[in-house]
Amino acid sequence: DTAVSQTPKYLVTQMGNDKSIKCEQNLGHDTMYWYKQDSKKFLKIMFSYNNKELIINETVPNRFSPKSPDKAHLNLHINSLELGDSAVYFCASSQVAKRGGSGANVLTFGAGSRLTVL
């Protein structure tokens, strides 16, 4: 029973197309994330939602639009795909720690979605 599941696992598409990646978590977590991992394995946070509210929006082109219909789902839609968008996109979730508290934010990751733009 996968805790954080992403679909599709692989996505090959042409430049200029629009594509979506879906993510679902069954852990009951409040917060979900999208991270992008490039070919050098550098992992960069893109977005985060807490209870369907956008709380982190890094410097990401506005071709990327996340959507969280409920706290168990976070989807990523990408318009007008470019070669540089090729990467592995990871969804993650966590039970958010209290602000200002000593609680830690431990993430559970999905298996990743490898996007290849030709």
Add this chain to the structure above:
Amino acid sequence: SQQGEEDPQALSIQEGENATMNCSYKTSINNLQWYRQNSGRGLVHLILIRSNEREKHSGRLRVTLDTSKKSSSLLITASRAADTASYFCATVLGGSNYKLTFGKGTLLTVNP
């Protein structure tokens, strides 16, 4: 911006040997986490150490934290071929507990 930097970038050892990876960070932290990523898979949380702790153990893993030097190390003892993976340290950047940032990782190869 990047918070954690792992060192070395790659490490190759024989089965049974110990592996040590280091992480340096820039700003003060509440805690530091280590994650493992097997090839083609997502990251898996290994261990967390809080800023008021100096050392923590979990099975064959030993993590140390030196807040004065802003550095942490992960030691894997008696390594196995199955430990072959990339290891990342992660910290919270800018005081937001939500924004966990990762270093570039250390690729550990354990040869049978």
